Structure formats: C-alpha cells, structure tokens
Amino acid sequence: QVQLVESGGGLVQAGGSLRLSCAASGGTLSDLRMGWFRQAPGKERAFVAAVSRSGGRTDYADSVKGRFTISRDNAKNTVYLQMNSLNAEDTAVYYCAGTKTLFNINAASYNYWGQGTQVTVSS
Numbered sequence: 810q811v812q813l814v815e816s817g818g819g820l821v822q823a824g825g826s827l828r829l830s831c832a833a834s835g836g837t838l839s840d841l842r843m844g845w846f847r848q849a850p851g852k853e854r855a856f857v858a859a860v861s862r863s864g865g866r867t868d869y870a871d872s873v874k875g876r877f878t879i880s881r882d883n884a885k886n887t888v889y890l891q892m893n894s895l896n897a898e899d900t901a902v903y904y905c906a907g908t909k910t911l912f913n914i915n916a917a918s919y920n921y922w923g924q925g926t927q928v929t930v931s932s
Contacts, residue, residue, distance in 0.1 A: 811836035811921045813905050818926030821895055825930075829890040831905030831923055839863075839883040841907035845890045846916055847928075849901040856914040857903070858890060868914060872898070897932045 817829040829845070844859040858879035859868045867879050878891040888905055903926050906919035 811838075811841065811907060813907060813921055813923035815903065815905050815923040815926040818903060818928045820929045820931060823896050823930055823932045825895055826891070826893045827895065827928060829892065829903055829905075829926060829928075831888040831890075833886045833888075833907070837883075838881065838886040838888070838907075841909060841921065842912050843879075843881060843888045844906050844908070844914065844916075844919060845879060845888075845903060846906060846919075847899075847901035847903045848925075849898075852901075854904070854916055856916065859912065859914055860888065861912050866912060868912075870914075892928070895928075895930045897930050900928060900930050902927050 812835045815831050845857040846854050847857050848854040856870050860879045864881045876894045881888045905923045907921040908919040910918045
C-alpha cells in the first residue's frame with residue numbers, strides 16, 4: 810500500500826515561492842501517475858497539476874499555468890510542485906495523489922492521497 814507524505818507548505822508573502830514535496834513509501838512511485846490538488850476553505854478540492862509516470866507529460870490548471878511546475882524524481886520516490894508568483898488565491902491545503910489509471914485530472918480517479926500541507930499566502 811503506497812503512502813504519500815507532503816511537506817514544504819507554510820506562510821509566504823504574495824509574489825513569493827514555495828516548493829512542495831511528496832514522498833512515497835510502501836511502493837514504487839514510478840508505477841503511479843501523480844497529481845497535486847488543493848482545497849481552499851469552503852471550496853471543493855480542485856486539480857492543480859499532473860505528471861505522467863516518466864515525467865514526460867504534464868498538465869496544469871489554467872489558474873497556475875506559467876507559475877507552477879510539477880516534476881518527479883522516481884529514483885527518490887518523490888514528486889515536487891514548484892510554486893512561483895504566489896497570490897492570495899493560492900491559499901489552500903495542497904494534496905498529492907497517485908493513480909494507476911490513465912493520465913487524468915479527475916480527483917475521483919486517484920486512489921492514493923497524502924494528508925495535505927497548508928499553504929498560506931499573505932497579501
């Protein structure tokens with residue numbers, strides 16, 4: 810059973826950057842297509858970014874394109890989310906997730922979830 814643990818969240822000023830990490834244990838990360846999702850207070854969980862098993866294909870929500878970058882290091886069993894030019898609308902709990910299904914952005918298709926890490930952007 811794969812377990813995912815996020816880290817790297819925190820408080821940052823608007824315009825700043827953070828890098829989130831998602832470490833996998835109990836399984837092989839390269840077996841999974843990985844995604845990042847976020848949930849702001851009072852809102853549903855929303856897709857942020859996804860990466861294929863090899864890292865060769867990525868997809869992003871329109872709201873983060875050009876600011877966020879998803880990547881993975883299968884040798885380290887870790888997925889990353891580099892977040893630049895952060896703004897108050899990026900404030901949320903960020904979750905990494907994994908799926909063995911086809912590459913997609915639908916949260917319901919992801920079987921493995923981390924516990925989440927809080928990102929707070931002050932304006």
